[in-house]
Amino acid sequence: xxxxxGNIYEILNGNKQFLIxxxxxxxxxxxxxxxxxxxxxxxxxxxxxxxxxxxxxxNIAEQAMPTGVQKYxxxxxxxxxxxxTLLLLALRDYAIxxxxxxxxxxxxxxxxxxxxxxxxxxxxxxxxxxETDRDILMRLVEEKPIAVDTxxxxxxxxxxxxGKIADLELSPAQVYESIGKLQIVNITLDxxxxxxxxxxxxxxxxxxxxxxxxxxxxxxxxxxxxxxQNYVYDHLWRPMELLFEYKTQGxxxxxxxxxxxxxxxxxxxxxxxxxxEFKTYHLNCEFAxxxxxxxxxxxxxxxxxxxxxxxxxHSTLKSLYEDINDLRMEVSYPFLLKVxxxxxxxxxxxxxxxxxxxxxxxxxxxxxxxxxxxxSLNKTFATLRNEIKTDDYVxxxxxxxxxxxxxxxxxxxxxxxxxxxxRDVYNMRSRNFLLSHLENYKNKAPIIIxxxxxxxxxxxxxxxxxEWQQELGPTWKDVQKTYLHTIGNLTLTAYNxxxxxxxxxxxxxxxxxxxxxxxxxxxxxxxxxxxxxxxIKERAKILADKAKEIWEFxxxxxxxxxxxxVKEKPAERYSIDTYDVNVFTKTLFDVLDRRVRxxxxxxxxxxxxxxxxxxxxxxxxxxxxxxxxxxISVNMKFDDVIDPNxxxxxxxxxxxxxxxDVELYMExxxxxxxxxxxxxxxxxxxxxx
Numbered sequence: 001x002x003x004x005x006g007n008i009y010e011i012l013n014g015n016k017q018f019l020i021x022x023x024x025x026x027x028x029x030x031x032x033x034x035x036x037x038x039x040x041x042x043x044x045x046x047x048x049x050x051x052x053x054x055x056x057x058x059n060i061a062e063q064a065m066p067t068g069v070q071k072y073x074x075x076x077x078x079x080x081x082x083x084x085t086l087l088l089l090a091l092r093d094y095a096i097x098x099x100x101x102x103x104x105x106x107x108x109x110x111x112x113x114x115x116x117x118x119x120x121x122x123x124x125x126x127x128x129x130x131e132t133d134r135d136i137l138m139r140l141v142e143e144k145p146i147a148v149d150t151x152x153x154x155x156x157x158x159x160x161x162x163g164k165i166a167d168l169e170l171s172p173a174q175v176y177e178s179i180g181k182l183q184i185v186n187i188t189l190d191x192x193x194x195x196x197x198x199x200x201x202x203x204x205x206x207x208x209x210x211x212x213x214x215x216x217x218x219x220x221x222x223x224x225x226x227x228x229q230n231y232v233y234d235h236l237w238r239p240m241e242l243l244f245e246y247k248t249q250g251x252x253x254x255x256x257x258x259x260x261x262x263x264x265x266x267x268x269x270x271x272x273x274x275x276x277e278f279k280t281y282h283l284n285c286e287f288a289x290x291x292x293x294x295x296x297x298x299x300x301x302x303x304x305x306x307x308x309x310x311x312x313x314h315s316t317l318k319s320l321y322e323d324i325n326d327l328r329m330e331v332s333y334p335f336l337l338k339v340x341x342x343x344x345x346x347x348x349x350x351x352x353x354x355x356x357x358x359x360x361x362x363x364x365x366x367x368x369x370x371x372x373x374x375x376s377l378n379k380t381f382a383t384l385r386n387e388i389k390t391d392d393y394v395x396x397x398x399x400x401x402x403x404x405x406x407x408x409x410x411x412x413x414x415x416x417x418x419x420x421x422x423r424d425v426y427n428m429r430s431r432n433f434l435l436s437h438l439e440n441y442k443n444k445a446p447i448i449i450x451x452x453x454x455x456x457x458x459x460x461x462x463x464x465x466x467e468w469q470q471e472l473g474p475t476w477k478d479v480q481k482t483y484l485h486t487i488g489n490l491t492l493t494a495y496n497x498x499x500x501x502x503x504x505x506x507x508x509x510x511x512x513x514x515x516x517x518x519x520x521x522x523x524x525x526x527x528x529x530x531x532x533x534x535x536i537k538e539r540a541k542i543l544a545d546k547a548k549e550i551w552e553f554x555x556x557x558x559x560x561x562x563x564x565x566v567k568e569k570p571a572e573r574y575s576i577d578t579y580d581v582n583v584f585t586k587t588l589f590d591v592l593d594r595r596v597r598x599x600x601x602x603x604x605x606x607x608x609x610x611x612x613x614x615x616x617x618x619x620x621x622x623x624x625x626x627x628x629x630x631x632i633s634v635n636m637k638f639d640d641v642i643d644p645n646x647x648x649x650x651x652x653x654x655x656x657x658x659x660x661d662v663e664l665y666m667e668x669x670x671x672x673x674x675x676x677x678x679x680x681x682x683x684x685x686x687x688x689x
Contacts, residue, residue, distance in 0.1 A: 003187045008084045012113045016070045019128045022233040023221035025214040026132035041178040056185040069123045090161035103173035151246045212274040213253035236294040243305040262334035303340035320357045326433045335381040362551040366411045370419040398554040399564035407602030421540040426485035452492040459501040467503040488540030491521045504531035574607035579625040620682040622658040629667040633658025
């Protein structure tokens with residue numbers, strides 16, 4: 001390893017070329033980082049500083065050739081090296097456009113720092129980026145035109161530096177001098193001695209801006225032989241990257257790899273552990289080679305980006321992808337990746353694929369209307385693939401939802417309608433989704449909801465006019481409070497400001513009023529001459545019936561359901577009377593039971609033969625009755641529990657009844673707060689999984 005302190009001029013000068021290997025990420029510095037570099041340059045110059053350290057460049061020297069260009073493969077430092085090259089380009093171009101300013105020699109910058117003057121082809125360029133950015137940088141170096149709609153950080157940052165130089169905050173000569181003061185440590189590795197991959201990982205082990213997908217890319221490509229690396233990059237990895245839209249490519253790919261792994265292992269990797277989980281998956285996966293693995297990744301990335309970016313030539317699928325995005329149903333992606341793959345494999349038809357997607361949309365939307373907490377949805381969709389029976393594909397998924405009676409339930413029509421008519425729709429995140437579907441369902445002339453605003457038929461103003469008070473009756477305040485933001489009182493209009501707080505019949509007959517409206521949402525209104533509690537409830541019922549048709553509950557016959565019903569053995573029914581309970585322990589239990597069940601509506605209590613269990617997906621705490629106290633078994637590893645009061649006991653390996661390695665006791669009602677502090681840890685651990 002050879003480490004030398006210098007500047008960008010010394011590093012670039014000479015017949016040499018720095019290459020960014022395929023396994024490196026694309027150029028990712030944004031405007032803020034360029035602003036910081038520029039401010040450092042300005043401050044250094046104005047304060048007369050001798051220098052400013054900007055970091056290191058780590059590279060491997062390729063085998064030296066007797067003639068031609070000496071090449072260096074950059075392992076770390078491409079971001080700062082590319083950014084300094086863009087600054088030099090901006091400075092060169094300023095000198096070309098302003099020949100009267102002879103303080104900067106554009107040809108010197110061009111032939112010593114940007115190009116190898118006497119070389120041809122790719123070897124002509126001092127810096128050769130990955131394919132994502134290569135052409136843009138080459139065009140800038142060669143002063144070739146670039147399409148006006150091109151999206152590139154390379155181009156954005158070049159324009160930033162060009163603007164700063166043109167502003168003349170520093171003279172061009174001062175800028176050139178300051179660039180030379182930027183200190184860089186140039187580290188050149190010996191290919192025969194130094195382990196490039198180990199060095200790369202150590203450089204980035206502190207999370208130095210590299211995303212999880214960047215690390216995966218490096219892991220996949222870096223260890224391949226050059227020919228195989230080029231093939232995998234050109235035919236699989238690069239085409240996969242191009243599926244993702246440029247502006248959000250990095251973050252979207254991070255999410256994709258997490259969802260891809262979730263689909264494969266039916267377990268959700270932690271966000272900052274996706275790279276580590278990927279390495280473990282690779283070592284145990286069904287693919288014999290990296291090429292096969294990357295082919296699989298590319299295949300699933302196609303399904304993923306179709307959903308995320310709403311791409312499909314099939315109109316129904318495209319519409320469903322739009323619904324998924326509007327509802328922000330990212331939790332469903334791991335399951336839907338599996339379903340899309342099975343569709344491509346011919347296990348289901350496109351109509352069945354659409355039916356399954358609709359089922360998932362209805363499931364998520366109905367639960368949202370019923371205000372069922374969403375923290376279990378990611379785990380539900382992560383494991384749902386395990387419920388699929390390939391010989392009865394759609395019915396097996398339907399049956400899973402129909403038979404849920406726990407916190408994973410699919411609200412039936414009665415629960416959905418009851419919540420739908422009373423829900424505060426106006427303050428829901430998905431209110432536009434709801435209203436647009438009520439309007440556009442089976443409508444051959446659908447509206448664009450963004451062209452309308454939401455209208456409260458009964459106004460929001462707490463000081464209602466006398467006309468409105470008379471319209472609503474003596475309990476008008478209660479009526480307004482109860483129904484104001486509910487679906488029965490909401491519609492769409494292009495005349496919101498004109499309608500204002502006007503009486504109902506004024507809104508009806510005015511220009512652009514309800515009577516002139518062609519909206520289906522207003523079809524009921526045009527028949528009326530009054531607006532009151534009864535009319536709001538009637539309209540809500542009409543819209544609820546329509547909503548049940550749009551977001552259907554999966555219907556199955558008993559015959560279809562029969563294979564999926566769990567055939568339980570006749571079992572004893574247990575209750576609180578099953579246990580040896582006295583007045584004192586019953587009091588302790590009632591206090592603790594109330595607190596545990598108040599953690600969430602999703603908490604399910606079960607009376608077992610020996611203890612009372614509380615569960616989400618599985619038990620998080622069990623309660624045993626003793627003569628003068630409650631014994632409590634908490635389902636956690638003992639080392640994971642936070643116990644400031646020292647009330648927990650490690651029962652790892654002791655073979656006690658109950659779940660988990662943590663045991664504690666409740667002897668007085670005053671103990672409930674510190675006992676709940678331990679139980680809540682187990683509850684949250686399970687709820688967050």
